[in-house]
Amino acid sequence: MTAPRLLIGHVMHRRLRPAVHTFVYPVFFVQLPLADLAAACGPLFAVDRGKLLSFHQKDHGPRDGSPLLPWMQSLLRERGLPDDGEIILQCFPRVLGYVFNPVSFWFCHNRAGELIAVLAEVNNTFGGHHGYLLHHPDAAPLLDGEVLQASKVFHVSPFCEVEGGYRFRFDLQRHCPRMRIDYDDTQGELLLTAISGKPQAWSTRALASALLRMPILTLGIMARIHWQALRLWLKGVPFHGRKTDFPLQEPSK
Template sequence: MDTRPRLFVGQVHHRRLRPAHNAFTYPVFYVQLPVAEPAATRGPMFAVDRWGVLGFRTADHGPRDGSALAPWIRARLRERGLPDDGPVMLQCFPRVFGYVFNPVSFWFCHRPDGALIAVLAEVNNTFGGRHSYLLHHPDGAPLRDGETLAADKVFHVSPFCEVVGRYRFRFHLDGAMPRVHIDYDDAEGELLRTVIAGRPQPWGTRRLLGAFLRMPFLTAGVMLRIHWQAFRLWVKGVPFRGATPPPRPRLGKP
């Protein structure tokens, strides 16, 4: 399989269905990097573990201590009895001017033959909490493109949602516009729909510069837009439920 780094340019669409309807679509760009050798992505427009206009910091993911990411994710796979010797690609927002907030990052875990066997959804909230959901088949069978993978919600993300219900993930990775669907159901049924979609671009200084010039405040905008949408929900009368402590352990079961 192709383990070269890639840039994606696309959009995030989110819709809340009740008790008040709220929807938005924002342009974004994000990167997909090989976990085994993130340093190989360094260049004039992309820094790794140092400051840069665009960049990636190892300590933002996995164990969060700056140690190598590959041993960490391979240990998580072994804990579930899954093959741990294939390539892993990490999809996330890059740091922009040294800042990033990733609501969710995805670790795509493959067998040596390229078959996708698991996806780790690494979730952060604005209160400093984090939690990961490892999505896979119990028998380690390859994941089919677009199939539904579910996980119980055990981590507080939004003060306008309770920590109940279930997520449904669908990864459409084939085709010209790969996308991730995340639907959330609470006790009353479907509540949230989210789609992250991007068109892959060849990795290189010119493409990275172009994405940056089009969206120079990408990551600051992520945080600002989260708070703007929270204000809109409050104005619409959606109940504010506050924050809850992070769960233990920090790796949830599907």
């Protein structure tokens, strides 16, 4: 069984047109094995209850507070995928009870430990959410660094239309694992995004250090989202407004 992990790293975002716009900012995030969430609990971190840092199952999946592991296993079975391996959820934790995850990743393995699917769970600031389930039709393992594609069907930014598609790439065997999501609209490559982090052993000391370095992690994420939106608007990037949200569905291959 994999132990919980803390990762300290950065988020990078680069828009290529009609105005070039780039930012990088520090973050910390967690990777939690769904089969043993209790292993993450300690003096600073709790599951489904309040603490300085916490994880609440109602923030993910069906959003009703029910156990996440059976829900994800059921989703895998619906797609004809193995459900007998370890599933690890990567996300930002709640800080003082508050969280916003632009994207969370569910890494799903088979019994042999091979990665066979990744659920990219995307949230927007309007309260909507959508999951892109990435896998091979024949349930073949996903190779490290392999590019996986999905059509965009969910509104995220008012500065982008709901069109085109994503290219996902997971470089998980690096010293500093990196998750990339690049977006192409109908004109070609538009956005480059990545989150990377250096793994830390799970301990109260490591969690305290991360919290002291970034005590307003979630507030910082939300503030930066709105600050960067203002900068895009000032640069004259077209504003498209809010679009209709879509339920979970399997992406095109």
